[in-house]
Amino acid sequence: MSNNAEQPKVVPEDDDEPDEWDKRIFSTGCHAEQDKMNDCYFVKKDWRACKDEMEAFRECWKRQGNDQRTESKDA
Template sequence: MSNNTEKPHTSQEEDDDEPDEWDKRIFSTGCHAEQDKMNDCYFAKKDWRECKQEMEAFRECWKQKGNDQRTQTKDA
């Protein structure tokens, strides 16, 4: 009996590098870099209040790329 605990690679694992539907939607907005920075900030700080600059950069990008009209987004 082998003590090797590594799993063999499956096609599911190999496909992990491929963009999924969420990634494709984010890329289509033209603001994926801003979205990544916003999420990274939240992941690091666990408090959206500490990520106001990243959120504002994402919001501005969203508007500049015309996503408000495309998705019928409304500011509160």
């Protein structure tokens, strides 16, 4: 005997809504720089090849005052 009951359909999550990570990145004021840095790494698979993008993110981070907000320190 076969079971003709329909399987529940999985509805994909609406990806247009910002998740908690996105909200945190947007709150830094450096989301564009962060996206460029991540895109660079995605393409090149080597952070050393993304020094310009990393520096742009670091400068934005400082300009926005995120060092004080997150208590991060440059080594």
